[in-house]
Amino acid sequence: MRAYNFNAGPAAIPLPVLERAQKELVNFQNTGMSVMELSHRSKDYEEVHNRANTLLRELLGIPDTYEVLFLQGGASLQFSMIPMNFLQENKTAHFIMSGSWSEKALKEAKVFGETRILASSKEDKYAHIPGDYSLEELEDGAYLHITSNNTIYGTQWNEYPTSPIPLIADMSSDILCKEIDVEKFSLIYAGAQKNLGPSGVTVVIVKKDFLETARSNVPTILKYSTHAESNSLYNTPPTFAIYMLSLVLEWVKEQGGVKNIQKINEEKAGYIYSAIDESEGFYKAHATEDSRSLMNITFTLPNEELTKKFLQEAKDRQFIGLAGHRSVGGCRASTYNAVPKEACAALAKFMTEFKNQNQ
Template sequence: MKRAYNFNAGPSALPLPVLQRAQEELLNFQNTGMSVMELSHRSKEYDEVHNKAKQLLRKLMNIPDTHDILFLQGGASLQFSMVPMNLLHEGKVANYVLTGAWSEKALKEAKKIGETHVAASSKEANYTHIPALEHIQLSERTAYLHITSNNTIFGTQWHEFPDLPVDLIADMSSDILSREVDVKKFALIYAGAQKNLGPSGVTVVIIRKDLLENIPDHLPTMLNYNTYSSSNSLYNTPPTFAIYMLSLVLEWVDEQGGISIIEKRNKEKADILYRCIDESKGFYSPHAEKGSRSFMNVTFTLPNDELTKTFLAEAKERGFVGLAGHRSVGGCRASIYNAVPLEACEALADFMREFQQRFI
């Protein structure tokens, strides 16, 4: 069986051993005679899956007891609305740092809920970098500061987080679990699962517990974080199969030696591609400035659209999947999440060098 070199931006590559385990267990999960998909979400067997996913995430990310872990649906996009609905209180101002299309979308939803302020932005520079920490200007009456830790579309990433006396909220959809992060520094972290955590369908929210005390009662039940916190995310039917897959991915990360090992590998992978770009003498041109480069999404362009098209077509023939840049940006993007093996990055770099030889 030939597996693709999968550089999709999300949904994206999953670890092969995880897929194989899911396949093995698909028809008969732990001798129940049923698939996980067919189990009651109130059964003992599912409860173990659910709690194991939570426990492993807590262990791997070193999530302190001050923070709760919630499983929701609606993707990271619903969090764009839920964050301000739950945490932007009357008379306060939600602060956003704009670093790309996803932070713009998050801001757009917050504006529908209450007062907002752009604390910093790199929009003028076509989102080629993360604003310097000293350029962040908070408003008065700050409710929270929202950042997008990794910008999936533009290929930039925060390598240092703001240390300000304000509740920090991060959309970590495209780099959660890819590097060590001090969770204590964050009031809330959210991430759609479909990059580093598992398949789409479940959204992880890590929230500091004291924030739960001030959430307005009038919110619709399913849009209130307290509903999930007080029911162990089992108020209604959770996305059971997605959570099962999450638990398998987390076990895989644990078996690899945890996030520190994964982070080291991710840096090596990114380095292989950035080195190839840097050594191409401008044939491949990186979108992100050096200090803001993402270890998850490597974005670059070729000298013209014609060459980009040929590059993408040839890459596809060689089994490299998902290299077209986002439709809003164009060019190319290699998404190299946790499950993308180092060999895939080496093979891509070899192909890029060989392609360049033929076209210069």
């Protein structure tokens, strides 16, 4: 029996994807080699690489006016690469702060130039997406940065700002979970280890005309243009991670695409939020109702003793990864695309049973 995997990342990968990768592991497409052994300059690998690019464009509706890049270093490297490339002198990078990852992105931007916090929900323990800000204050801004989903606090943007300056989003933990209008953004980036596959590859979707505004005095390997001009093959890419990404994207397409995935995700999250809301206060959601995440559901129990008991009994029943982040405590269920509906229904049932037995 496979565990009910609610880990926050690296996270669940669809079982059919794992089974196909297992089948092809030692002999990919009758090459007599694993994908991990193929030259990244070979035709066999090139087909995998380009297939991942094509599928991502199809699933997200990415126009030809954007580049799709496969990079390394995770979202953490993007925190530095973005200001290194796009934070020009005499310009300001604006941030809407909604959690720890926003804080890390801001910290790295400060190394390269002027920054400004446009809005923040830190005083409310990041329990909601900030809404008290004016976009009219963004004149001469280099870009506006947001984090679309906050794994630690369980909050998510429901509607993105229409920014008068380039809008950049860290979508590491909710890309492909719901439909988005890519053209609202100048750059989207996402580490793969939540909804796209295993860790090792980072997807960057960047508008071509925004790319043209990048600074020139940047090390070659850290220039987005370097990777755009070489189809992300300037240096050896994380070939196996990109292969796994292509399989995950095929799986998403087989599920009916992002539109149907969103419907499933809403059902999945609904099971667990209902268990919280109907618990008469036994479980309390960290996020306010208008900012609740489809991907990370955070909640607390009445006390630490009950929390420990809940987590132990959950583990005994093969519910894995439910402990909340150390900075928030409590519990967290990460319900990424690959987490099956039945796992969420089973967790909700367990939550109700536990509440009835321990009230």
